[in-house]
Amino acid sequence: MAEGQIPIEEYETGNTKHKWDLKKLKFAHRVIFEYNYKKGEIKRGYANRTLYLNLTKKEIKEKPVTEDMKKKFTGGRGFGLKLMWASIKSSTRWNSDENELLITTGPLCGTTQYPGSGKSLCLTISPSTDIICDSNVGGFFGPYLKFAGFDAIEIQGKAKQDVVIVVDGEKGKISVETAPLEETNSHLINEQLTHMYASENTDKSRQKVSVVSAGKGAEHSYWGCLNFSFYDIRRKLPRMKQAGRGGLGTVLRDKKIKAIVTKIEKFDGVSNNPADPIALAKVGTKLHREIRDLDRHQCNMRAVGTVHLVEIMDEYDLLPTENYRFGSFPKASKIYSPKFFKHFTKIIPDGCWHGCTMACAKTVDGFTVMTGPYKGQKTTVDGPEYETVACCSNMSLWDPLWVLEFNFYCDTYGLDTISTGTAIAFYMEMYEYGILNKERCDGLELCFGNGEAVMEFMHRIAQGNKGEFTKIAAKGARRVKDWLIKNAWGTPQLIEDCGMESKGLEYSEYVTKESLAMQGGYGLTLKGPQHDEAWLIFMDMVNNAIPTFEDKAEALHYFPMWRTWFGLNGLCKLPWNDVEPANNAETDEPSKVPEHTQNYVEYQNAITGWNVDKEELILQSERCYNWQRAMNVWLGRGRRKDDWIPYRSMGPVTEMEYLSRKDRYDKQLVEKLGHSEKEVEKMKIKEKIELLYDYRQAQYQKLADAVYYRRGWTPNGIPTPQKMKQLGMDDPKMLKLLQDKINEDEKAGLNVWGGKYGKGEKPPNIHLKYWEKW
Amino acid sequence: MMDKLKTVKILKFHPEKCDGSLACERACSQVHFKTDEGGDKSAIRILKNGNSYKMHVCDQRGLCLDMCPVGALNRKKNGIVWLDKDICIGCQACVGFCPIGAMRKSDARIEPFKCISCGACVRACPNGALELIEVKIDDIKKVVYHKQGTE
Ligand code: SF4
Ligand code: SF4
Numbered sequence: 001m002a003e004g005q006i007p008i009e010e011y012e013t014g015n016t017k018h019k020w021d022l023k024k025l026k027f028a029h030r031v032i033f034e035y036n037y038k039k040g041e042i043k044r045g046y047a048n049r050t051l052y053l054n055l056t057k058k059e060i061k062e063k064p065v066t067e068d069m070k071k072k073f074t075g076g077r078g079f080g081l082k083l084m085w086a087s088i089k090s091s092t093r094w095n096s097d098e099n100e101l102l103i104t105t106g107p108l109c110g111t112t113q114y115p116g117s118g119k120s121l122c123l124t125i126s127p128s129t130d131i132i133c134d135s136n137v138g139g140f141f142g143p144y145l146k147f148a149g150f151d152a153i154e155i156q157g158k159a160k161q162d163v164v165i166v167v168d169g170e171k172g173k174i175s176v177e178t179a180p181l182e183e184t185n186s187h188l189i190n191e192q193l194t195h196m197y198a199s200e201n202t203d204k205s206r207q208k209v210s211v212v213s214a215g216k217g218a219e220h221s222y223w224g225c226l227n228f229s230f231y232d233i234r235r236k237l238p239r240m241k242q243a244g245r246g247g248l249g250t251v252l253r254d255k256k257i258k259a260i261v262t263k264i265e266k267f268d269g270v271s272n273n274p275a276d277p278i279a280l281a282k283v284g285t286k287l288h289r290e291i292r293d294l295d296r297h298q299c300n301m302r303a304v305g306t307v308h309l310v311e312i313m314d315e316y317d318l319l320p321t322e323n324y325r326f327g328s329f330p331k332a333s334k335i336y337s338p339k340f341f342k343h344f345t346k347i348i349p350d351g352c353w354h355g356c357t358m359a360c361a362k363t364v365d366g367f368t369v370m371t372g373p374y375k376g377q378k379t380t381v382d383g384p385e386y387e388t389v390a391c392c393s394n395m396s397l398w399d400p401l402w403v404l405e406f407n408f409y410c411d412t413y414g415l416d417t418i419s420t421g422t423a424i425a426f427y428m429e430m431y432e433y434g435i436l437n438k439e440r441c442d443g444l445e446l447c448f449g450n451g452e453a454v455m456e457f458m459h460r461i462a463q464g465n466k467g468e469f470t471k472i473a474a475k476g477a478r479r480v481k482d483w484l485i486k487n488a489w490g491t492p493q494l495i496e497d498c499g500m501e502s503k504g505l506e507y508s509e510y511v512t513k514e515s516l517a518m519q520g521g522y523g524l525t526l527k528g529p530q531h532d533e534a535w536l537i538f539m540d541m542v543n544n545a546i547p548t549f550e551d552k553a554e555a556l557h558y559f560p561m562w563r564t565w566f567g568l569n570g571l572c573k574l575p576w577n578d579v580e581p582a583n584n585a586e587t588d589e590p591s592k593v594p595e596h597t598q599n600y601v602e603y604q605n606a607i608t609g610w611n612v613d614k615e616e617l618i619l620q621s622e623r624c625y626n627w628q629r630a631m632n633v634w635l636g637r638g639r640r641k642d643d644w645i646p647y648r649s650m651g652p653v654t655e656m657e658y659l660s661r662k663d664r665y666d667k668q669l670v671e672k673l674g675h676s677e678k679e680v681e682k683m684k685i686k687e688k689i690e691l692l693y694d695y696r697q698a699q700y701q702k703l704a705d706a707v708y709y710r711r712g713w714t715p716n717g718i719p720t721p722q723k724m725k726q727l728g729m730d731d732p733k734m735l736k737l738l739q740d741k742i743n744e745d746e747k748a749g750l751n752v753w754g755g756k757y758g759k760g761e762k763p764p765n766i767h768l769k770y771w772e773k774w
Numbered sequence: 775m776m777d778k779l780k781t782v783k784i785l786k787f788h789p790e791k792c793d794g795s796l797a798c799e800r801a802c803s804q805v806h807f808k809t810d811e812g813g814d815k816s817a818i819r820i821l822k823n824g825n826s827y828k829m830h831v832c833d834q835r836g837l838c839l840d841m842c843p844v845g846a847l848n849r850k851k852n853g854i855v856w857l858d859k860d861i862c863i864g865c866q867a868c869v870g871f872c873p874i875g876a877m878r879k880s881d882a883r884i885e886p887f888k889c890i891s892c893g894a895c896v897r898a899c900p901n902g903a904l905e906l907i908e909v910k911i912d913d914i915k916k917v918v919y920h921k922q923g924t925e
């Protein structure tokens with residue numbers, strides 16, 4: 001392996017080189033419509049306008065960003081919500097003409113001094129959930145979009161043929177061009193377009209281009225992700241990061257967009273025109289130093305990225321294996337981080353945006369593809385990250401090379417690794433029980449551990465295979481549940497309990513059976529079961545730091561609000577708590593990493609010139625968080641029934657699962673459910689499973705009660721108009737809508753606490769309409 | 775093989791000759807910021823060390839080279855670690871990761887700066903307390919990151 005201090009020009013990936021006839025590709029483009037704009041200045045983090053395109057109406061316009069909009073929605077995901085609210089209808093679905101795809105930035109996005117400052121926030125109505133899906137992604141697109149002049153790009157309507165959208169920040173021009181000849185799969189089209197649109201034939205020039213695309217898999221599944229490119233001057237290729245969850249790539253391809261390209265003329269360390277660049281550099285440098293000194297003793301992010309989690313999760317029984325039946329596995333050590341460290345390229349700054357010294361974006365260069373259309377070619381695999389490795393453990397794939405294969409094809413086909421892996425793991429379990437079989441799976445032997453079948457399934461999706469299973473299975477676990485139940489294959493309860501989806505979205509990769517708070521962290525969420533709102537397992541299960549419902553509810557208020565904040569500003573969450581100051585454990589609230597929270601206060605003030613404190617940061621989030629929930633209510637979801645989670649995430653579904661952790665569960669029957677040891681000994685396993693089942697379901701409902709109450713929502717989970725007003729979100733249409741929905745619930749008898757409270761217990765408030773007294 | 779023989783000039787300090795008048799710092803800030811303020815605008819710092827003085831300056835070990843995301847840091851033909859401020863995007867990664875704090879940032883601009891072994895300070899010192907000496911790059915070169923584990 002390279003020793004370091006290799007001149008940039010000299011590093012070689014060893015990948016198969018592509019020769020494109022770019023002239024021919026470009027020549028085939030026809031400009032359908034375009035728009036010239038005046039380049040502007042970024043002021044204190046804001047470009048102060050957003051870009052709107054309508055592909056159906058062939059319209060492009062600029063929308064101003066008002067001070068009121070900044071005050072209420074801050075930026076990033078908040079702007080996305082505000083723009084969607086004005087443009088879509090309550091009946092809008094993912095493939096409606098008026099559905100939008102938004103890529104937003106945020107006032108701190110594009111800063112280079114503070115690690116983790118290049119995130120884009122993407123929003124759309126998701127094919128999986130029919131509600132808003134938001135996804136936080138790295139790569140250069142967001143910063144460049146802002147430096148090209150826009151805080152967000154909002155795309156409505158559909159093109160009639162494949163197009164690329166070009167935001168040319170050099171010329172001040174937006175164009176929508178046909179793109180008939182380019183590849184669709186991301187690792188290829190990103191390279192083609194990067195070379196095509198770079199102003200000069202140099203790596204430095206290519207580094208000023210960023211492409212967003214989704215591959216063939218996104219066209220034929222609900223798992224479409226967006227691949228955001230970031231050109232690597234050492235590897236000399238555009239790498240990519242994924243906006244994974246919820247089918248954003250599916251929407252991109254439904255709109256017939258092959259790619260979105262943005263390029264800029266130049267930028268520097270103060271392109272955001274921060275109010276106080278000196279303070280900014282100070283706080284940023286402080287964090288760089290911390291990462292330098294502490295990362296190798298803490299998470300080892302710089303060496304292996306998020307993969308360091310694999311061994312930790314395995315050790316704590318949290319690594320999902322065989323569709324979350326177990327949290328650890330004897331073979332798991334085969335995919336621990338050292339196994340990937342071996343393959344990772346070293347000595348290269350691996351930030352997904354400039355200045356991120358956390359540098360978790362690892363690659364394997366020169367990987368030889370083993371299956372499918374690119375078999376035998378050598379390529380760079382971006383990743384794997386923890387989630388992708390854990391997906392493989394979920395499918396019982398224990399060979400790092402298969403992990404890389406899965407990772408590579410998911411990315412280039414534009415398939416979200418998490419949804420794909422979690423769903424396939426569910427199909428595999430159904431296969432094991434005979435609910436699915438070879439015939440029902442279009443001839444695929446989709447049993448645990450069969451990597452070839454997994455890859456074949458993915459290739460079929462990308463080819464648009466018309467097999468019944470392939471078509472339905474590519475829509476995800478929820479649709480397969482419905483399909484199995486409709487065909488009366490297997491018992492509905494087993495199917496519902498095993499398939500790890502909530503709201504229609506597949507779970508990300510943590511076993512939550514022993515952490516009630518984390519069950520809420522997945523279920524009581526806006527977009528669905530993704531761990532980006534809260535990760536409370538250690539706090540709850542290992543340290544027992546939040547024992548009561550009230551404690552858990554407080555955590556499920558604070559952390560989702562705090563983590564939402566990153567998305568309003570265009571930031572990555574990792575540098576907040578994946579490195580901690582040396583004295584963090586001695587602070588009042590170590591889980592909040594107080595010193596870093598204070599960094600963010602200083603950081604936002606240094607960019608915007610505001611004078612906020614840490615309470616105000618939470619308020620910024622609370623406004624948008626409640627707004628998004630309210631929009632979900634408007635879209636017909638966003639209530640208690642929609643916060644349902646599958647029992648596999650709460651406890652043991654099958655006898656095998658119970659037996660595998662028998663001592664733990666038996667003990668709980670004694671300690672928590674009050675049975676005597678003798679009784680428990682006599683019980684049949686089935687009986688014990690049922691007892692636990694009822695207990696844990698009831699716990700979850702009580703948790704939901706406590707959380708809704710803490711968040712200021714009705715007992716059925718609707719944000720109250722009073723809460724919205726308190727937050728300053730006084731849009732009359734929104735307030736009326738909420739009141740109407742609450743009245744509907746009232747009539748239907750749904751405005752009641754969900755938990756059953758026995759002696760000595762009480763619901764969060766005896767008044768069901770407690771908020772009316774505010 | 776040739777690399778093994780490559781050399782670079784670095785500063786050597788003779789504290790016994792230094793009287794703390796900081797002519798070197800003033801000369802250096804002229805080079806970098808066209809001012810004779812010295813201090814924060816100088817790549818070399820002469821600091822009190824008990825009764826004597828010590829020098830704080832880049833020794834061209836080049837650990838920062840692998841940190842720069844945009845290729846603004848390079849080792850020049852003469853062996854010097856060079857920061858091209860037209861390419862630099864001011865991320866401070868090199869400042870934060872320099873193990874001896876010799877990559878410096880002044881409040882005057884976002885791009886950092888460092889010693890380029892130009893010799894202005896050597897010439898400015900009235901007492902001959904500074905000198906440029908030639909060392910083998912291989913002997914000073916440092917790469918200390920991206921290892922897994924705590925070493
Ligand atoms: S920590 Fe990782 S994901 Fe976050 S900005 Fe840095 S490189 Fe990107
Ligand atoms: S501050 Fe400039 S020279 Fe230093 S690492 Fe960042 S971009 Fe490179």
Ligand code: SF4
Nearest residue numbers: 802889890892893895
């Ligand atoms: S050699 Fe030149 S750059 Fe280095 S400290 Fe002396 S004056 Fe400054």
